[in-house]
Amino acid sequence: MSKTIALTGNERFFDESKIIVSKTDLKGRVTYCNLQFVEICGYSEKEMLGQPHNIIRHPDMPRCVFELMWDTIQADQEIFAYVVNRCKNGDHYWVNAHITPSHDATGKIIGYHSNRRVPDRDKINNAIIPLYKKLLDVEQAHTNRKEGMKASRAMLNDVFQSQGMQYDEFIARL
Template sequence: MKINMSVTNVEYSLKESDSIVSKTDLKGMITYINEDFLRVSGFTREELIGASHNIVRHPDMPPEAFADMWKTLKENRPWTGMVKNRCKNGDFYWVLANVTPYYENAQLAGYMSMRSKPSREQINAADAAYRLFQKDNPGNLKIQDGKIVKSIFLAKFNPSKRLTIKSRLINVIGLLSVLMMIIGGLGLQGMSKAQ
């Protein structure tokens, strides 16, 4: 993983109207950027197009966040999470990143990222949690689908978490059918004893 070490403690605060957009190919190489991306990051178009998107990666970002992002994207699902990025001059900025696969001619072509200004509460929460990951001491925290969540031991053994919605509905309908048969059977048994 690339570590961009030239950093300052100066935060660049996004405007409410900022909407940072970029596209990458399947390997994370930048193919498109908008003007807000150029203005906020401080990089030139020539420095960004064709470069790996991790050119703006801040060293305070835990590798677990990007591992989670790539896992989610490889499952063909969108990812939303807090990201601390690095400007060219070493300053940093926080974004709420929404990354999704995009298609051209029915083929997966790459990934599109739209980033906006997060609230100060979102920044503070992410910063505190990411510091724990960086210190290798996240406790029971994990990053799942871009969110920082508490890991529950029993959740690892939950067989339904891998099921599709259709499979879950079939299971619920099957369970309800079995319960109806049991209740019907008990009712019939009660009626026969009453006679």
């Protein structure tokens, strides 16, 4: 499936009583998606299963935030993050994601589970969008993608340190 879907600029919304759920394997390939996920992203369950979760990655989402999420969950910790996703038709939607590792009976991480809820619009508009724009500007100022992500991650860490907190505290206090 193509990642070159033209963006429409149209935002989709879902009801506050709904929760978007997906599960992935260790490599981020979708192993489960609920009806709410299918309805908002526009891909069928059949189209989603086995695909990398980043099939819905929106280009306005800073890569350093995904790196932070992966680092956190691979370290067997949960994370909350605001994410903008791209739909199959190029629309987008915002979520407040809670991502946790899934374990087998011995405690070994076997995949990841994500519940996404409707985000607080004031937090998205007043804090997250401006922050993500700055992070993207830093990422895109580098011709080397890895260097850009490294620079934006350093900027993100500086934001937390300047406020004397870690990422999870930063998100919780927004």
